[in-house]
Every structure is written in structure tokens, then in C-alpha cells.
Amino acid sequence: MVLSAMESNAEREAGRPVSGAPRTNTRDIARQAVRAELAEVAFGLFRRQGFDNVTVNDLAAAAGVSRSTFLRYFGTKEDAVLSAFDAHGERIAAALRARPAAEGDWSALRSAMDAVVEPYRRDPERALALARLVRETPALCARQLERQRAWHPLLEQALAERAGPSGASVLALSVKAAAALDCLNMAVDHWTASDGALDLIALLDEAFAALSP
Amino acid sequence: MVLSAMESNAEREAGRPVSGAPRTNTRDIARQAVRAELAEVAFGLFRRQGFDNVTVNDLAAAAGVSRSTFLRYFGTKEDAVLSAFDAHGERIAAALRARPAAEGDWSALRSAMDAVVEPYRRDPERALALARLVRETPALCARQLERQRAWHPLLEQALAERAGPSGASVLALSVKAAAALDCLNMAVDHWTASDGALDLIALLDEAFAALSP
DNA sequence: GACTCCATGGCACTTAGTACCACATATCAA
DNA sequence: TTGATATGTGGTACTAAGTGCCATGGAGTC
Structure with a gap:
């Protein structure tokens, strides 16, 4: 996802852990990647079918994760889209x-x-x-x-x-x-x-x- | 409800039916009154217990109407509050x-x-x-x-x-x-x-x- | 190899909102 | 008055969002 991936600053932080900020390790990088991937899948689905015609179950299934996992990454359905502006x-x-x-x-x-x-x-x-x-x-x-x-x-x-x-x-x-x-x-x-x-x-x-x- | 009642323009419209606008009859006046009353009850409850701690069932019960009726007047819980700004x-x-x-x-x-x-x-x-x-x-x-x-x-x-x-x-x-x-x-x-x-x-x-x- | 952490998945639950139907009452016509 | 219609209301059932909890399995650590 071009937009959201651009927002991710995992790579930058990975090089030099900032004091005060939670230190960025391999897990965080993976998490950011998953998050970007989920957002990408969600955007594709919303774009094709409309936001209201896609359920969280649809998103999870399309992304190959469980509903729980999807909702853990994005607290709400809206967040999956709006993370692009994070x-x-x-x-x-x-x-x-x-x-x-x-x-x-x-x-x-x-x-x-x-x-x-x-x-x-x-x-x-x-x-x-x-x-x-x-x-x-x-x-x-x-x-x-x-x-x-x-x-x-x-x-x-x-x-x-x-x-x-x-x-x-x-x-x-x-x-x-x-x-x-x-x-x-x-x-x-x-x-x-x-x-x-x-x-x-x-x-x-x-x-x-x-x-x- | 002072605020929301002030917003109600039922009285004004009742005197002189505006062309184009749905004509205001006795029913509409009653409806506006009920709506104002429901909003008033809702505001009171929200104010005391917090918006998230009050369910639509609570609102309906407090107002003495059914959940169906409440949701017919206000499409969403938020509307019950924001009708004040209508x-x-x-x-x-x-x-x-x-x-x-x-x-x-x-x-x-x-x-x-x-x-x-x-x-x-x-x-x-x-x-x-x-x-x-x-x-x-x-x-x-x-x-x-x-x-x-x-x-x-x-x-x-x-x-x-x-x-x-x-x-x-x-x-x-x-x-x-x-x-x-x-x-x-x-x-x-x-x-x-x-x-x-x-x-x-x-x-x-x-x-x-x-x-x- | 045993241990620990943690992301995941599954499950149960509450609640918002929608749709539909049945009933009662008020208005109007005959 | 009686009957027909419209309309507001209540009830039920349903979908779906979001929360909380717990079991599990895999990855990294000692």
C-alpha cells in the first residue's frame, strides 16, 4: 500500500532506537508490515465493494487472518482506511x-x-x-x-x-x-x-x- | 430541553405553512414535542452516567417508550444529543x-x-x-x-x-x-x-x- | 532442551442499528 | 355511527461491530 507504507516509519526507527519511544525490534517491524498489508487488502475491498458492503469478517478472510487479529490491528473498520493518514x-x-x-x-x-x-x-x-x-x-x-x-x-x-x-x-x-x-x-x-x-x-x-x- | 426546544421550529411553521416544505399539522407538532422530550431525557442520562454507559434500552426505558420508538426518532444514539444543534x-x-x-x-x-x-x-x-x-x-x-x-x-x-x-x-x-x-x-x-x-x-x-x- | 514471551485464533458476550410485522388509535368518509 | 385508511408504537428477529478472555503454538532466550 503506497500511502500507508509511506507512513510507516519502522525502518527509520529500527536503525537508531529513540530514547523514550518504545524500542523498535524485529517484531515491531513485522507488525508494521502486517498492518500495512491488512490496510492494503481492506482498501482494495472497500474500493471495489464499498465500505458499508464489506464486513470485518470479509476483511479478515481476504487477508487470511482471523477476525480477532484484524480487530487487534485496527480497533475499528474505519481505522483500516484512515491509517493512511496516521x-x-x-x-x-x-x-x-x-x-x-x-x-x-x-x-x-x-x-x-x-x-x-x-x-x-x-x-x-x-x-x-x-x-x-x-x-x-x-x-x-x-x-x-x-x-x-x-x-x-x-x-x-x-x-x-x-x-x-x-x-x-x-x-x-x-x-x-x-x-x-x-x-x-x-x-x-x-x-x-x-x-x-x-x-x-x-x-x-x-x-x-x-x-x- | 432548553437548547433543543429552541431549535424546534414547529410553532413557527405551524402558523404559516411554507410551500414546498411538508405541511405542519397537529401530528408533526406532537412528534416534535416527543422528540424534544426524548432528547431531554437522553441528555439527562448521558450527563449523569456518561454517553458510553447508557444504552438505547436505558434511554427508551427512562423515556417510557420502546427501543423501536426511540430509534425511530433518533437514528443513532449520537443524534439524541446532537439534535440540539440541528x-x-x-x-x-x-x-x-x-x-x-x-x-x-x-x-x-x-x-x-x-x-x-x-x-x-x-x-x-x-x-x-x-x-x-x-x-x-x-x-x-x-x-x-x-x-x-x-x-x-x-x-x-x-x-x-x-x-x-x-x-x-x-x-x-x-x-x-x-x-x-x-x-x-x-x-x-x-x-x-x-x-x-x-x-x-x-x-x-x-x-x-x-x-x- | 526447557522456558518465556507474544501474536494469533477461537469463543462468548454486549450493543447498535435494520427490517418486518402486528396492533391500536386517530382521522376521515359514507 | 360505522367502516376504511393512515400512522405511531411495540415486539421480534437479525446482522454486524466491538470487547474480553483464554488456549495454543511458534519464535526467540537461557
């Missing part, structure tokens, strides 16, 4: 930290969003299918929005570090972070609605420009 | 249309948000409990975010009417609408985090100011 929050936050300190928040946020457009350029067809699946399935849509809320603290923290201790209010940072993610979502929505014909980067620029201070 | 989208859109045509989009959106702060001023304790319940319950949080997506077209349409046929791009309007709702959500979140001590209007001003063009 690392996006941290990715954006990292990109935000990498922006010049002198740059304005909004401009920095705009640039940080480039950190997650790679899959859309690399495999547009897959990205389109994924986006459509999520947007057409209320359950997936709801869960994804909820998951994105977990990105807010990451972005807020990154923004706060940029601003320094005498920076803007927490509320202001929260709003900027949320609005930036909205720009991303809206840009992707419009890109999806155009069947990938429009340029996602241009749409991002346009979305951010609509709120440009 | 009319907010249209309310904001209507307020937006009522703003002067010369006013800027962002300023108009800010003012339109005042249309939904009334419950927070009228019964802060209840509003706090509702906000906490939603934010502390992932399932409710997810559903509410998804429901708010249904408000986007309403706001976009209202913005488009204000802008006229030669207005800004659809994407720009979408982004503004979404960002404005984020401002509302964030302001309410901070208000809730302060246990209602902060002024919601001031928080709204601050939130909108953070993105003020």
Missing part, C-alpha cells in the same frame, strides 16, 4: 518547525502543507480513490475529522515554538492551525471533485489566499 | 444573509455567529455540560464534526448570494465558511475549558481576529 499530523508539524523563524504563521502553514501532498502527486489515482471513499462514506468522514483534531495540538505546539514565549494567544494559534487544515481539506475536496484535473498545489495556494491576512 | 446551520446562514451587502465576508461571518451564542448566554451551565459531553465523547465529537459539514453548503450559498454572480471562487467561499465554523468551535472549546468564565463573544472576536484579512 503520520500526516506529525509530518505537517515537523515541516512547520522547519520553516524560517521570521516567516509569518500563515505562510509557514501554507508551506508546511506541502509535506502531505506527495502521495497525491505520486499516485493520483489511488489518492483519488481514497479521497472519494472517505468523502462518500459518512462513517469514514466523521472519523477522519475526529482524527484530524488530534493534529491540532501538534500544529499549535509547533506554532507556539515558532512564536516564542511572548507569542500570540493560544486561541489564535488554535484557530490558525484549524483553518490551515481546513484549507488542506477543501483543496483536496476540490481536487477530488475535479477528478484530479486541477493542480493541488494551486488549489492550496488559492485556499490559503482566501484567508491570507 | 438548526444552527440554517440559523447562521440566515443571519449571514441578513448582513449588509457592503460588509466584508469575514466581518459578516463573524456577526452571523452571534446567531448561535444565545443558548450559551441563556443557560451557561447546560451549554457547558453539553459541550463537555460532546468533546469528551469521541463518538459524539466525530458525529458533530460530520454534521457540521452539512452546514458548509448553507454558508457557501449565503456567501455566494452576497458576493453576486461575479464573486470569489467557490473554493475561497468554502474555505471562509469552514474557517468561520472553526472559529466558532475553537471559541466554544476555550469557553468550555474556562468553565464558562471567559466571555464567549470576546473569544469569538479574538478567534476571528486571528484570521482577519
Whole structure:
């Protein structure tokens, strides 16, 4: 699975165990591989039959594991799809930290969003299918929005570090972070609605420009 | 139920049947009353025991109806809570249309948000409990975010009417609408985090100011 | 070779949500 | 008043998601 495999950072962590983080051994690598494989199978099935027409039993059978195992990897059916976005929050936050300190928040946020457009350029067809699946399935849509809320603290923290201790209010940072993610979502929505014909980067620029201070 | 009863527009529609809309008769009024009562009972139970610790059977029993009936009024357990926000989208859109045509989009959106702060001023304790319940319950949080997506077209349409046929791009309007709702959500979140001590209007001003063009 | 860890599978259970049917009541027509 | 119809309600059965528990077997360790 291109998208989700890209999110997996098992290989990176395997080389140098990070202090504090659970140390990554052979088992963890295997687990990540299985997880990616399960997600891949699930995505294929959902794509062909629709999210609501596939049961967890179907997924498990198609992947050659038991229902228990599948549900152990993905707590919910939705997670099997949305794991593709697992690392996006941290990715954006990292990109935000990498922006010049002198740059304005909004401009920095705009640039940080480039950190997650790679899959859309690399495999547009897959990205389109994924986006459509999520947007057409209320359950997936709801869960994804909820998951994105977990990105807010990451972005807020990154923004706060940029601003320094005498920076803007927490509320202001929260709003900027949320609005930036909205720009991303809206840009992707419009890109999806155009069947990938429009340029996602241009749409991002346009979305951010609509709120440009 | 103060909040949800306020959302009910049965009385208003009863006086003058709107063309196109299903005509409101005695039955509909009764239905709305039952719905409000069920929502009230549900909110009370959720508030005391927590959303996840209350089953639909509990709700039905507490309300004195069958499980079938409860699920007929609210398709999901979440709906019993989130029905309190049912009319907010249209309310904001209507307020937006009522703003002067010369006013800027962002300023108009800010003012339109005042249309939904009334419950927070009228019964802060209840509003706090509702906000906490939603934010502390992932399932409710997810559903509410998804429901708010249904408000986007309403706001976009209202913005488009204000802008006229030669207005800004659809994407720009979408982004503004979404960002404005984020401002509302964030302001309410901070208000809730302060246990209602902060002024919601001031928080709204601050939130909108953070993105003020 | 014995031991330990842990992923897996199987099972039982609760609960949400759907579908369908039977019954009662209210409204309206004759 | 009587009869026909519509509609809200309750009851039952069913599918499927998600949780918890336990037995097992294989991989790595001593």
C-alpha cells in the first residue's frame, strides 16, 4: 500500500532506537508490515465493494487472518482506511518547525502543507480513490475529522515554538492551525471533485489566499 | 430541553405553512414535542452516567417508550444529543444573509455567529455540560464534526448570494465558511475549558481576529 | 532442551442499528 | 355511527461491530 507504507516509519526507527519511544525490534517491524498489508487488502475491498458492503469478517478472510487479529490491528473498520493518514499530523508539524523563524504563521502553514501532498502527486489515482471513499462514506468522514483534531495540538505546539514565549494567544494559534487544515481539506475536496484535473498545489495556494491576512 | 426546544421550529411553521416544505399539522407538532422530550431525557442520562454507559434500552426505558420508538426518532444514539444543534446551520446562514451587502465576508461571518451564542448566554451551565459531553465523547465529537459539514453548503450559498454572480471562487467561499465554523468551535472549546468564565463573544472576536484579512 | 514471551485464533458476550410485522388509535368518509 | 385508511408504537428477529478472555503454538532466550 503506497500511502500507508509511506507512513510507516519502522525502518527509520529500527536503525537508531529513540530514547523514550518504545524500542523498535524485529517484531515491531513485522507488525508494521502486517498492518500495512491488512490496510492494503481492506482498501482494495472497500474500493471495489464499498465500505458499508464489506464486513470485518470479509476483511479478515481476504487477508487470511482471523477476525480477532484484524480487530487487534485496527480497533475499528474505519481505522483500516484512515491509517493512511496516521503520520500526516506529525509530518505537517515537523515541516512547520522547519520553516524560517521570521516567516509569518500563515505562510509557514501554507508551506508546511506541502509535506502531505506527495502521495497525491505520486499516485493520483489511488489518492483519488481514497479521497472519494472517505468523502462518500459518512462513517469514514466523521472519523477522519475526529482524527484530524488530534493534529491540532501538534500544529499549535509547533506554532507556539515558532512564536516564542511572548507569542500570540493560544486561541489564535488554535484557530490558525484549524483553518490551515481546513484549507488542506477543501483543496483536496476540490481536487477530488475535479477528478484530479486541477493542480493541488494551486488549489492550496488559492485556499490559503482566501484567508491570507 | 432548553437548547433543543429552541431549535424546534414547529410553532413557527405551524402558523404559516411554507410551500414546498411538508405541511405542519397537529401530528408533526406532537412528534416534535416527543422528540424534544426524548432528547431531554437522553441528555439527562448521558450527563449523569456518561454517553458510553447508557444504552438505547436505558434511554427508551427512562423515556417510557420502546427501543423501536426511540430509534425511530433518533437514528443513532449520537443524534439524541446532537439534535440540539440541528438548526444552527440554517440559523447562521440566515443571519449571514441578513448582513449588509457592503460588509466584508469575514466581518459578516463573524456577526452571523452571534446567531448561535444565545443558548450559551441563556443557560451557561447546560451549554457547558453539553459541550463537555460532546468533546469528551469521541463518538459524539466525530458525529458533530460530520454534521457540521452539512452546514458548509448553507454558508457557501449565503456567501455566494452576497458576493453576486461575479464573486470569489467557490473554493475561497468554502474555505471562509469552514474557517468561520472553526472559529466558532475553537471559541466554544476555550469557553468550555474556562468553565464558562471567559466571555464567549470576546473569544469569538479574538478567534476571528486571528484570521482577519 | 526447557522456558518465556507474544501474536494469533477461537469463543462468548454486549450493543447498535435494520427490517418486518402486528396492533391500536386517530382521522376521515359514507 | 360505522367502516376504511393512515400512522405511531411495540415486539421480534437479525446482522454486524466491538470487547474480553483464554488456549495454543511458534519464535526467540537461557
